[in-house]
Amino acid sequence: VIGGTNIQFAHDPDTGRVVVIEINPRTSRSSALASKATGFPIALVSSLLAGGLTLDEIPYWREGTLEKYTPSGDYVVVKFARWAFEKFKNVEDKLGTQMRAVGEAMSIGKNYKEAFQKAIRSLEIGRHGLGFAKNFHDLPLDELMNLLSHPSSERQFIMYEALRKGADIDALFEKTHIKRWFIKQMQELVRLEEEILKYKGKQLPDKLLIQAKKDGFADRYLSKLLGVPEGQIRQRRISSGVVEAWEPVPVSGVENAAYYFSTYKGEFRP
Template sequence: MDNEIQKVLIIGGGPTEIGHETELDAACVQVIQAFKKQGIRSLLIDNNPFSVALEDVQPTNMFIQAVTANNVQRIIEREQPDAILASVGGVTAISVVQELQENGVLADNDVKTLGIPADALMDINNPDRLNDVMRHVGVPVIASETVGTLDEAINVAAKIGYPVIVKPIAPRIDTNRMLCENEQDMISAVSRGFSWSRFKQCVIEQSIVGYKEIELVSMRDAMGTQVLIAGLENIDPIGIHSGDSMVVTPTLTLSNEEYETLRDTAFAINNQFQFTGVVHTHFALGSSEDSYYVTKVTPYNDRGTSLVACATGYPIAYVAANLYLNQKLTDVHLPEIYHFKQTALLEPSLDHVVVRIPLWPFEDVKNADQHLSTVMKSVGSTIGVGRSTEEAILKALRSSQFSPQDELPSMSDLTDSQLISQLIHPLSSRILVLIEALRRGYQVDELSELTKIDPFYFVKLRHILEIEEQIKTHPMAVDALHEGRYYGFGDGMIARIWHTDIETVRRLGQDNHISPTYKGIEPSAGELLNSPTAITVPLNWKTKVSRSRPKPCWS
């Protein structure tokens, strides 16, 4: 452990907004609590007066003000912290620390950066420099070029060929990759990108729309020991922002060879940058062998790391906080809530499937463009946890805005031409359109070709429809009730299908001993528990206590 660090300035995540909810604040709470156990004083700057993290900081150590380089510099000069932590503050925090490093403020005040080395700070938000590192590691890179004027952008885009992706370099805010189909779109995107970039520069790169999007969340300590916490698979392909995509963990459609290749690549990148703590690496995976690219490297907490912590039960932010202090993974012990003696050197095992479905604000913003693209529009999400993909999908769907009355919604009012249009140009009701296409007899292969979604998920959605049909054709049948409950159909859904009330369905289950069971989530999937009783760890790290009860399964 680095005993020279006694005081750390933490940059908070700010208020909830599109791009992040409260996952940064939740991570900040865990980091502060971990530092407190080590006797380290935490200073916190955050422009969100409602931040939960402020409750864990003494009033003299909190600074409720705008997160800017000038404000952070004043705090550094007055408080003289030993280190600064940006990994729980998102892109804004990274940008501020970059600016302080460029201005020499950190060096002049002898302030260390935790988690991300100084050299790496200059690379992670600069796609051009990131590609240089990827080439050094031996990872394929997307054809791209940096531009500083509109004339340069026009020439580069013409050379690469449309469609192209535009990304600002070192953005001041959390921005999106902008897909441009023609020169007019590209000029508009580059103009916006220049305004977001601290250097008035953008990167123009070839489009990889249609590739499968895979994300890996890993941990690395200062000695170079690494563990892979989990993989996230976007059901929707690249071309739809990951925040607007349905996401599943663990990855379900990768071969072992593909998974190991991406894992090795993520670890090699972590070693090259010398990261410590949590790293979230994004990949674009093509259909041909060895066709993959690294699209983004985020060595800090974000929406993906929050989902992985929830899905695995692994306390990512808590462990990362200890790794920032140069502790080894073998020296960090998991909190007592896990009921077994285990260090953080553990790659979680998932005996369940987790599906995240985004939520959109279009009911309140009716005139907004509801098409899904590279620009994120969702403002939240629901999560379903189940023993099967079908159960997880249905649980997430039942909690979403598409299923307010506990039934599987229908899109039967769409004409065939409207249906095909929405398959090719998806709207926020994407999952309902996929189900409707299967209802109308579209084949899995043709739907996969139209949407670029892996056939596996159409097989699972079709299985849901088959179970629904089985329930419909066997009213009040015990086997149909058991099958429906097992695969995620709620009692309210089954009651509607049978045209009866929910109490009748529940009584049928009780009379035939089809009872709900409740299963906890923890990193070893029960393998390392000392007792046969399942434990419950917090599924939502936004709170300090575990939820009142875990998700039900049916036996």
């Protein structure tokens, strides 16, 4: 195959075996997202390859030719599916091998937690954080664990509340087969949120505010947790010097070009 190709892999976490389950020789939404996330011009390079050039004949925008290309970037990209079951009557909110998503959101952060929380806010479902969605907070742990047995578009919110109520990481893994690392990251967000809730109606200590922003907590969500106006949170944050940085993602193929993402863990402020 010459040109862009989507390759899907399956990974067995018990044995480490990796197999190819699908190969699609085309440019798709996934290609566009990968191109945006890495800054690599997939469509341009595919066109040049289709025109008969080889990798050692295509100029590399850093040095030499394209066969010397190596990925780079000190950031994390999260792709999160957008489901819209609320728009379709009599359709069960159940996820499986059949395509159910109507789109997706892409977010960038300096760590996974920051990027993940930004992705949740980007779904346009009225959520500014992971906690207190619907009535999940009021449900007992055994009921939450039962809900997690059935994959749905709300699984991340259910798991968040299950962790708040003391669910074990191994038990959640057995229920969902979501890798423990991702569950651990969510558990750390829950624990930080529980610390924040101790200051409801009070002023959040600087150290806790800084950590919350580094881990992707939005001002609006913090205002809900603390029971104070969002403007008060923002004013306090800015006066304390807790402001976002804008870090570049180099656009490959164009000299000195980049687009930017906001982060509270960065250093570059244009």
